[in-house]
Amino acid sequence: MRAVNLPLTSRTELPTAERIVVKVGSSSLTAPDGRLDLSAVHHLVQVLADRRAAGQQVVLVSSGAIAAGIMPLGLPGKPKDLATAQATASVGQGLLVARYTEAFAYHGRRVGQVLLTAEDLIRRTNYANAQRALERLLTLGVVPIVNENDTVATDEIRFGDNDRLAALVSHLVRADALVLLTDVDGLYDGPPSRPGTRLIREVRAGADLAGVEVTGRGSDIGTGGMITKLDAASIATGAGIPVVLTSAANIAPALAGEEVGTWFAATGRRKSARRLWLAHAAQVRGRLHLDAGAARAVTDGKRSLLAAGVVGVDGDFEAGDVVELVGPDGVVARGLTAYGAAEIPHIMGKSSHQFVDDFDQHPRAVVHRDDLAQVRPRRRR
Known part of the structure; x- marks a missing residue:
């Protein structure tokens, strides 16, 4: 290279x-x-x-x-x-x-x-x-x-x-x-x-x-x-x-x-x-909607997206697909999701303690920070 x-x-x-x-x-x-x-x-x-x-x-x-x-x-x-x-x-x-x-x-x-x-x-x-x-x-x-x-x-x-x-x-x-x-x-x-x-x-x-x-x-x-x-x-x-x-x-x-x-x-x-592939070239299969705190965590804090910060889901996707992460003000990032669309409604909004209580296992990040790319908002056409 x-x-x-x-x-x-x-x-x-x-x-x-x-x-x-x-x-x-x-x-x-x-x-x-x-x-x-x-x-x-x-x-x-x-x-x-x-x-x-x-x-x-x-x-x-x-x-x-x-x-x-x-x-x-x-x-x-x-x-x-x-x-x-x-x-x-x-x-x-x-x-x-x-x-x-x-x-x-x-x-x-x-x-x-x-x-x-x-x-x-x-x-x-x-x-x-x-x-x-x-x-x-x-x-x-x-x-x-x-x-x-x-x-x-x-x-x-x-x-x-x-x-x-x-x-x-x-x-x-x-x-x-x-x-x-x-x-x-x-x-x-x-x-x-x-x-x-x-x-x-x-x-x-x-x-x-x-x-x-x-x-x-x-x-x-x-x-x-x-x-x-x-x-x-x-x-x-x-x-x-x-x-x-x-x-x-x-x-x-x-x-x-x-x-x-x-x-x-x-x-x-x-x-x-x-x-760069994640941010500008990958085909997006769905969307995860985040609360304001989660949106700040994955952008300003460069942290992984946890289930507690997810408030909604759109699309039909599988684990490993690329999804957009949407905060209150619009799309903030793209990433590889660890869960399919059918799984998200059962885990979204749950804290780590709730996740362990409900599923008897420790949660994975919904999108790990290593699989995240921030996206700049585009100019309106």
């Missing part, structure tokens, strides 16, 4: 990063008529190839498969139904990777396609396999091109946008920084088209986002908007990975450490793969 350096403290240190993840959205790779914009692809590849030549390892998380398949199939626009979207992605993914392969080959670089589904990060075995595969590609000098596997992904289980995928991949490969490329030059405190809005140069704490207006709608081709970028930045920075958010046109000065776009400083420490 690769050793990780201390988190970068400013954007000027970005050129010294050993490993970076760059995410580019569909809107940055397509022309107004919906075709893949080859000049945009070649500009991006030129910059990334230069960074690779300078000694940086680069992982590219690239949208664009569906966009690349629209014109060859003669479709009027982005597919509305799942089956057509999957078919379009199947056609477009090959075209997209072919363009990347050709562009990187011009600079003497090889690429490897890595298609992931949410299932690959939900299941621990798949997660470890993906981690090993990406690590090996990087040590072989290959530039991994990562995308969600839209051909087999379903509405029920998918990342939903490549911003979140990029944040999870950044942790997966233990990157030093994440660069999110979009069609605006950074985070503004309101709609960029509105007169008087201000570009936010740095975000070092949640308070820096107070009063910021963002929308959840992305481009007609893409799936994300600025909210998905902020969610991704929150995931990455909370795991000790700083983020730069800027336009694809600014990729060269951004990677050179110049003051373009918005810098999101790392706010948390590096998490174990297990805790």
Whole structure:
């Protein structure tokens, strides 16, 4: 496993990063008529190839498969139904990777396609396999091109946008920084088209986002908007990975450490793969409702959840499944439950003494602290 350096403290240190993840959205790779914009692809590849030549390892998380398949199939626009979207992605993914392969080959670089589904990060075995595969590609000098596997992904289980995928991949490969490329030059405190809005140069704490207006709608081709970028930045920075958010046109000065776009400083420490999986990738099977004291114990106190603090249960789950822990003010954590949904009503609210009296055995923690991951509340869409 690769050793990780201390988190970068400013954007000027970005050129010294050993490993970076760059995410580019569909809107940055397509022309107004919906075709893949080859000049945009070649500009991006030129910059990334230069960074690779300078000694940086680069992982590219690239949208664009569906966009690349629209014109060859003669479709009027982005597919509305799942089956057509999957078919379009199947056609477009090959075209997209072919363009990347050709562009990187011009600079003497090889690429490897890595298609992931949410299932690959939900299941621990798949997660470890993906981690090993990406690590090996990087040590072989290959530039991994990562995308969600839209051909087999379903509405029920998918990342939903490549911003979140990029944040999870950044942790997966233990990157030093994440660069999110979009069609605006950074985070503004309101709609960029509105007169008087201000570009936010740095975000070092949640308070820096107070009063910021963002929308959840992305481009007609893409799936994300600025909210998905902020969610991704929150995931990455909370795991000790700083983020730069800027336009694809600014990729060269951004990677050179110049003051373009918005810098999101790392706010948390590096998490174990297990805790990040629990917090952001694991499939949730149910909910446990906690009283205020229990909610404080598992968050501020970082303690295990005991039966005495559980006041309600939702869902159909078994022991060992992932559940959300919900306090009076909302979701506070996720964790692996030691009891199934059918068992919880019989033990919830019982103190340790009551548990021993009623069941003649000492209680297990409902969710042990080693199996807990705190969850930050997401911005409303």
